[in-house]
Amino acid sequence: MSQYHTFTAHDAVAYAQQFGGLDDPSELVSAQEVGDGNLNLVFKIFDTHGVSRVIVKQALPYVRCVGESWPLTLDRARLEAQTLVEHYQHAPEHTVKIHHFDAELAVMVMEDLSNHRILRGELIQGAYYPQAAQQLGHYLAQTLFHTSDFYLHPHQKKAQVANFINPEMCEITEDLFFNDPYQVHERNNYPAEIEADVAALRDDAQLKLAVASLKHRFFSQAEALLHGDIHSGSIFVADGSLKAIDAEFGYFGPIGFDIGTAVGNLLLNYCGLPGHSGIRDAAAGREQRLVDIQELWNTFAEHFQTLATEKTQDAALAYPGYASEFLKKVWHDAVGFCGTELIRRSVGLSHVADIETIKDDTMRHACLRHAISLGRALIVLAERIDSVDELIARVRQYS
Numbered sequence: 001m002s003q004y005h006t007f008t009a010h011d012a013v014a015y016a017q018q019f020g021g022l023d024d025p026s027e028l029v030s031a032q033e034v035g036d037g038n039l040n041l042v043f044k045i046f047d048t049h050g051v052s053r054v055i056v057k058q059a060l061p062y063v064r065c066v067g068e069s070w071p072l073t074l075d076r077a078r079l080e081a082q083t084l085v086e087h088y089q090h091a092p093e094h095t096v097k098i099h100h101f102d103a104e105l106a107v108m109v110m111e112d113l114s115n116h117r118i119l120r121g122e123l124i125q126g127a128y129y130p131q132a133a134q135q136l137g138h139y140l141a142q143t144l145f146h147t148s149d150f151y152l153h154p155h156q157k158k159a160q161v162a163n164f165i166n167p168e169m170c171e172i173t174e175d176l177f178f179n180d181p182y183q184v185h186e187r188n189n190y191p192a193e194i195e196a197d198v199a200a201l202r203d204d205a206q207l208k209l210a211v212a213s214l215k216h217r218f219f220s221q222a223e224a225l226l227h228g229d230i231h232s233g234s235i236f237v238a239d240g241s242l243k244a245i246d247a248e249f250g251y252f253g254p255i256g257f258d259i260g261t262a263v264g265n266l267l268l269n270y271c272g273l274p275g276h277s278g279i280r281d282a283a284a285g286r287e288q289r290l291v292d293i294q295e296l297w298n299t300f301a302e303h304f305q306t307l308a309t310e311k312t313q314d315a316a317l318a319y320p321g322y323a324s325e326f327l328k329k330v331w332h333d334a335v336g337f338c339g340t341e342l343i344r345r346s347v348g349l350s351h352v353a354d355i356e357t358i359k360d361d362t363m364r365h366a367c368l369r370h371a372i373s374l375g376r377a378l379i380v381l382a383e384r385i386d387s388v389d390e391l392i393a394r395v396r397q398y399s
């Protein structure tokens, strides 16, 4: 039986030789640890020509970016692998392929996407992938519809909800999104220059009521198997291709959370662009982000509606008009969750390179303030923002 130990590069090569699915495993000869996320080890496994052929990812028993003082469940590796396997069944063209996983070792072997690039870096550099927003909308519609009550038999759905119970990872989201930014907390991380903006969040009763309602929905609405952390650092892109990775926050939650996280990261890029390019380029990039958001939501909603019309199994949920009513609720949730992503990435523990890498302090602080004020507006106005066009109008209003 396998027993947990933290992999060295040597262990990772041996493991990839055994489980990487190559015809000639002896081709795999070396490994490099390339993890740049907050949580895990990621090894690229190279062949004799120095070409990366397969990925070995292992969970550490603690939060990597903080250290051993913050222990964290190894079960997250099983949850990540099983979420990606489930999503792959419904969106194989947009989900990284898992070749093998071992729950005891908290390790998985997966498809190497070294011929792709992480979307966040591409957005910061101004690279444009014309199909990416629609592909992301398609991924979300496929995975969220086919794991929802519209499609699954009630017994199957309940068994799936049980299998994907993910309390420790959900607790991180519950704390980082819905608690920390609205109180004084040692995990918070922001420059002293924006203290007044952050203090205002703590004193804002209207905002805190709206955040409580969003957190309550995150706790209780088991609508579909979410990715759970679908930010632009969890998405690989190449010409004509988009693939989701890193689903260890996967659980059955409100569909609007995944949509809101994805839209929120496009808006974080929108907020940060003036810090990375000249005024004219920033303006053009920002317009493109707004188009991206429109394409993402429209593709998601149209595709989800089509799937609901053609494939809903439940007699009551199949009643004409119900799916479109449900999508209105998903939209309002998405706007609110999007606002919480903007605020937690500006005030909380984990920030985004779109803003964090802006060298000029004054500009970076202005971008942080922009993300905070836009996030607040979206949270408190969410129920009154009825369409993606209205969202875009609000984004322009708060620019």
Ligand SMILES: Nc1ncnc2c1ncn2[C@@H]1O[C@H](COP(=O)(O)OP(=O)(O)O)[C@@H](O)[C@H]1O
Pocket (backbone or CB within 6 Å): 034, 035, 036, 037, 038, 039, 040, 041, 042, 055, 096, 110, 111, 112, 113, 114, 118, 233, 234, 245, 246, 248
């Ligand atoms: N399938 C893959 N192919 C190529 N590189 C990968 C793959 N998965 C992860 N990586 C690299 O490892 C980094 C961290 O991976 P990620 O899954 O985001 O880790 P974490 O769970 O710690 O956030 C990614 O930003 C990417 O550079």
Ligand SMILES: CSC[C@H]1O[C@H](OP(=O)(O)O)[C@H](O)[C@@H]1O
Pocket (backbone or CB within 6 Å): 036, 037, 038, 039, 063, 172, 173, 176, 229, 233, 234, 246, 349, 350
């Ligand atoms: C203590 S985890 C903080 C943060 O990190 C995760 O992102 P990633 O795994 O992609 O680095 C997630 O967004 C968490 O909220």
